[in-house]
Amino acid sequence: MSPRHHPSVDVLAAYASGTLESGFGLVVGTHVEGCAECRRQVSQLQALSGEALRALPQAEMAGDALARVMARLDDAPVPAARIETDRRPLLDRLPLKPRKWITPGVWVAAVDTPHDADNRVYVLSVAPGWPTARHEHTGAEFCTVLKGAFRDEIGLFQAGDFAATEGELNHQPIVQGDEACVCLFATEGRLKPQGLLGRLAFGYANV
Ligand SMILES: [Zn+2]
Structure with a gap:
């Protein structure tokens, strides 16, 4: 797909x-x-x-x-893709630090990759039925869905989809389907989490 x-x-x-x-x-x-x-x-x-x-x-x-x-x-010849093909699932190829379970259905793991000290790079997994943390952004956030799906105010995001948000946004994505939604995030600056789950989840992500 x-x-x-x-x-x-x-x-x-x-x-x-x-x-x-x-x-x-x-x-x-x-x-x-x-x-x-x-x-x-x-x-x-x-x-x-x-x-x-x-x-x-x-x-x-x-x-x-x-x-x-x-x-x-658009009419020019397309060079062969230079992206290497590794058949392992994406999640297995990311250098994740140990998972930290926030609740029985939610874990977060920082990605051990070079990045700006002011930014955060992490994977967040949320099982169906568990709320994601409502939070505000103060800077940019990029997200690529690795597994599962979520829906927010913009639409349905499934494995492979990319989402970017800029600036002040207060949103709460909802996990869709019956498998955990696992997403890779890069977030600029610190998040302003709301509610207990938000403080727990993004407290870890901000470490
Ligand atoms: Zn694309």
Whole structure:
């Protein structure tokens, strides 16, 4: 099944050029690995050398320049995907620190990966019937669903789907289906959890 929620072109461009903060890059890369459409876009963006960008007239760099460059590239040959194929489940390949159980249905594990000290990179697993922690964001949050599904105000997110939120948002995703929903997160700054479960879960994630 192809993912239905993808990073924006701006996020893919930052990922392709290696300028995304590494924790956030891990979350985007996890989506890209499982998404043929985004692999194609990343390959095209990488094929755009700095020379090609510099060759564009200055005026074209404003506004929708990237979209127009992408449109031109749609007819270009697509380089072979450079993403390595590892057949193990994604969850088994992430370098997770020990799981910390928040409740019998909820665990969180930090990802042992380089990232900005102000950010958090972690996996959160929530079993069906367990509430996720209502929380506010003060910065950006990227999420790729590894297993299961959740629904929030934006829609249904299933394995492989990518979600990004920016700035002040107060939301509470609900786990769908009958298996635990496991998601990889990168979060900018500290979360402002609400309620006891939120304080417990994100207290751990903020360690
Ligand atoms: Zn995608």
